[in-house]
Amino acid sequence: MANLKLHNINKYYGAYHAVRDVSFDIPAGEFVVLVGASGCGKSTLLRAIAGLEEISGGDMTLRGTSITRLAPRDRNVAMVFQSYALYPYLSVRENIAFGLRARKTPDAEINTQVAWAAEVLDISDYLDRYPRELSGGQRQRVAIGRAIVRDADLYLFDEPLSNLDAKLRDGMREEIKKLHEKLGKTFIYVTHDQIEAMTLAQRIILLKDGQIEQVGPPLDLFERPRNAYVAAFLGSPPMNFIEVNVSAGSVILPDGQALPGCAMPDGIYTWGIRPEHFTADEQGPLLAKLDVIQPTGARSYGTFYIAGNHMMAELDAHAANHGQTHLSVAMDRTLFFDPATGEAIP
Amino acid sequence: MTANSLSRTLERPGVFKYLLIAPAVFVILLIGLYPLIKLAVTSFQDISMFGADYSFNGAKHYVRLFGDSRLWESLLHTVLFTAVALPIELVLGYLLALLFLERLPGKSFFVAIILLPTIISPIVAGSTWRLMIDQRFGPVNQILSWIAGREVELLWNIQTYLVWPAIMIAEVWQWTPFMFLMLYAALSNVDKEQLEAAQIDGASWWMTFRRIVLPAIMPVMVIAMLIRALDLFRIFDIIWTMTQGGPGTMTETISIYAYNIAFREFETSYSAAIAFLVIFILTLVVVWLLRRVEVER
Amino acid sequence: MIRWDRGWRLYLRVALALGITLVFVFPVYWLAMISVKSPDEIYAYPPVWFPSEFRFSSYVTLFRDGDAWAVWNSLITAGVSTVLAMAIGTTAAYSIVRFRTGGENLAIWIISQRMIPPICVAFPIFLLFVSWQWIDTRFGLILLYTAFNVPYVTWMMRGYIQDIPLELEHSALVDGLSRWAVLRKVVLPMARAGLFATAVFTFIFAWNDFLFALVLTKSEAVTYTVKVTGYFGSQSTFWSKIGAMSMLGVLPMMFVVATMQRFIVRGMSLGAVKG
Numbered sequence: 001m002a003n004l005k006l007h008n009i010n011k012y013y014g015a016y017h018a019v020r021d022v023s024f025d026i027p028a029g030e031f032v033v034l035v036g037a038s039g040c041g042k043s044t045l046l047r048a049i050a051g052l053e054e055i056s057g058g059d060m061t062l063r064g065t066s067i068t069r070l071a072p073r074d075r076n077v078a079m080v081f082q083s084y085a086l087y088p089y090l091s092v093r094e095n096i097a098f099g100l101r102a103r104k105t106p107d108a109e110i111n112t113q114v115a116w117a118a119e120v121l122d123i124s125d126y127l128d129r130y131p132r133e134l135s136g137g138q139r140q141r142v143a144i145g146r147a148i149v150r151d152a153d154l155y156l157f158d159e160p161l162s163n164l165d166a167k168l169r170d171g172m173r174e175e176i177k178k179l180h181e182k183l184g185k186t187f188i189y190v191t192h193d194q195i196e197a198m199t200l201a202q203r204i205i206l207l208k209d210g211q212i213e214q215v216g217p218p219l220d221l222f223e224r225p226r227n228a229y230v231a232a233f234l235g236s237p238p239m240n241f242i243e244v245n246v247s248a249g250s251v252i253l254p255d256g257q258a259l260p261g262c263a264m265p266d267g268i269y270t271w272g273i274r275p276e277h278f279t280a281d282e283q284g285p286l287l288a289k290l291d292v293i294q295p296t297g298a299r300s301y302g303t304f305y306i307a308g309n310h311m312m313a314e315l316d317a318h319a320a321n322h323g324q325t326h327l328s329v330a331m332d333r334t335l336f337f338d339p340a341t342g343e344a345i346p
Numbered sequence: 347m348t349a350n351s352l353s354r355t356l357e358r359p360g361v362f363k364y365l366l367i368a369p370a371v372f373v374i375l376l377i378g379l380y381p382l383i384k385l386a387v388t389s390f391q392d393i394s395m396f397g398a399d400y401s402f403n404g405a406k407h408y409v410r411l412f413g414d415s416r417l418w419e420s421l422l423h424t425v426l427f428t429a430v431a432l433p434i435e436l437v438l439g440y441l442l443a444l445l446f447l448e449r450l451p452g453k454s455f456f457v458a459i460i461l462l463p464t465i466i467s468p469i470v471a472g473s474t475w476r477l478m479i480d481q482r483f484g485p486v487n488q489i490l491s492w493i494a495g496r497e498v499e500l501l502w503n504i505q506t507y508l509v510w511p512a513i514m515i516a517e518v519w520q521w522t523p524f525m526f527l528m529l530y531a532a533l534s535n536v537d538k539e540q541l542e543a544a545q546i547d548g549a550s551w552w553m554t555f556r557r558i559v560l561p562a563i564m565p566v567m568v569i570a571m572l573i574r575a576l577d578l579f580r581i582f583d584i585i586w587t588m589t590q591g592g593p594g595t596m597t598e599t600i601s602i603y604a605y606n607i608a609f610r611e612f613e614t615s616y617s618a619a620i621a622f623l624v625i626f627i628l629t630l631v632v633v634w635l636l637r638r639v640e641v642e643r
Numbered sequence: 644m645i646r647w648d649r650g651w652r653l654y655l656r657v658a659l660a661l662g663i664t665l666v667f668v669f670p671v672y673w674l675a676m677i678s679v680k681s682p683d684e685i686y687a688y689p690p691v692w693f694p695s696e697f698r699f700s701s702y703v704t705l706f707r708d709g710d711a712w713a714v715w716n717s718l719i720t721a722g723v724s725t726v727l728a729m730a731i732g733t734t735a736a737y738s739i740v741r742f743r744t745g746g747e748n749l750a751i752w753i754i755s756q757r758m759i760p761p762i763c764v765a766f767p768i769f770l771l772f773v774s775w776q777w778i779d780t781r782f783g784l785i786l787l788y789t790a791f792n793v794p795y796v797t798w799m800m801r802g803y804i805q806d807i808p809l810e811l812e813h814s815a816l817v818d819g820l821s822r823w824a825v826l827r828k829v830v831l832p833m834a835r836a837g838l839f840a841t842a843v844f845t846f847i848f849a850w851n852d853f854l855f856a857l858v859l860t861k862s863e864a865v866t867y868t869v870k871v872t873g874y875f876g877s878q879s880t881f882w883s884k885i886g887a888m889s890m891l892g893v894l895p896m897m898f899v900v901a902t903m904q905r906f907i908v909r910g911m912s913l914g915a916v917k918g
Contacts, residue, residue, distance in 0.1 A: 099818035370735030
């Protein structure tokens, strides 16, 4: 089966070290998401796997044979691009058939394959139109169709949803996930959007400055981040961080408030609390002065400051009110990090 | 090596890119570099109609350049002609562009017709104007007669004070549309919101032009002028058909003179020296202009 | 601002535009009329503005005497050299854009070759043609026009190819095309409009050339521009032939301006203005 192994991949642009010693395995059939802030090297890595970018060092194997030196067309991968990369001078049908024609597939097979892909993606009615006559979402489907008609070992997605508006994005996300379940192929998906990463991935590879920060299933990364960077990257609104002193089982906040129920040994930590770890509670030990309330419907986000540190709490819509509010904290779900290195302390 | 592996080798970016560009570099070297080398060699030899001496004879042809008054006159003609024709074309082209910038029914039809002179061969333009200015059966004198109310019989290509204006008219007729088109395109791209903002701010016409319009059209204008200036500097065809440099050497430009020396008097070596002088001057001017443009930016 | 467009200002503008257009078209009109006038009308004083009948005898003469051969020569040399220059220049442009061959400088060097006045290189090329016996051959003229137009084509196509999204090519590579096939099946179709516009200009440059044809041809391969000037005799000038031959040279150009308007600006400004 198509098992992709990357071994110590490096990429330099001149003196700039874009990808640093990246190694990972992707077993056949997995949906892997490469995620990270812009400039973290995720797209470079994907394009290197496709063969569009020459790597400076390292080795890649697919099905056990090295593909490092192969031209893109000899790697048997399919790719969906951010800008869709549809050929404006070809009809939707010919766009989808392009890769099959390039590989000299018999016409009869092309027809069945294209019809199947169009069916799957619900674009059968548009086959004879041209890309300029389609909406953004339809173009996106055509681009995906062009990839899935091919019987490729790997399906690569380079930020395929970033040009769509928010509503369409949610719908397409779901469809891509369904598509993966239906096809059972290996998907490698690049995005900067942590929600896409969380919702789509069976496994997330989180990159920072060309290096892997953490690899694992989405909930693992979310609940047990290796460090503060990973913790901050996943989750929206992001995790709150504050320097605290733990003493005799209590967290002492910089403004002097003490929150009991902490199992950490005494010392100074960076404390990470996700907004949803707060609850409005008359008996809560934390007194916060909510400044700004941002309702989103069911939940509301309340902003407050602890000794100048900006904090955000996700509260029940009706419980979030301006002014002094008592909050309780789910202590056992909060995280503690080494203030110097940012590493998580279990 | 199998055909397949050969095609894959040729396809490697490091090989492929040179494969693609090799023919172009080859032909350009053929017409760009070979003639220059040939010129350089010839200019130091002694080849003319009267004999060929292939040994190197030093820089005497270059020395001769300095004392050649006909050469410097032709150069002066060229420079003056360029200096007069270029601003005329620019201003007329600009005015024309302003006219067409506003709403005008049948605009693209008018533009197509106005462009015709620029597209046709300069030889045809020259012939046409030679026809137009003929003192007897050309319509120019006839029209002037109607305007003046008496018989006008100007000898356009014989009278010394008329022959340059005649060429100028032909040249301006042929190339004003070029300037018009460039400036029209540039003016269409001026930010309308900036103009509206200036209007609201109560800017004067002159200030709007200086501060908004001119900076916006400057890059295109500079390029258009550069293209025209280089063309004007090597003007040959129009003059060839209208006067052949005459009467006498009245309308001899540097290109006409160089042609005469090379192909009528067969002073091969000397013509090579002249060619080098022209290339030298052009290089200086172009480099200087590009510097200026860079400074402006 | 007050909308005066419907009023006299609009009429004034139209009248002005009409007048100016007449000024620019009148010489061409005169040329066309000369070609269909009778000899008496050509030499009449005062000049005749509209011939009593359209006589095409001067055209017939051109074809009967074989002078029209020169137009055929122009067509062949300009046509074939355009095809060659397009092929050579487009591949070079693709190399420069996609692989940054030679960096920024190579492109500048190539376009700078266009700045050299033809007269400066005419004589060495003449010598070269003499020694290789290319004088007065269409083959020689084709090669020369090709070489002279390659810089223009390279420069223009560089601009058009830069406008093609890189992802289209990458997508084709991943889908299994070779680099040659990408050039053929993605780049060329994407640059179709640019190719067309550039080819037309390349054709015009070769078609309108006079100096090289004058120097490098004698009789067999003369082009129409040389033929036109040949009718200016020292004793007599054959105006009807000049008119007819010139019109044969102008007609294709009329077709060009009629069909090509939206490409002309970019083509003429060496890509400085993107229409």
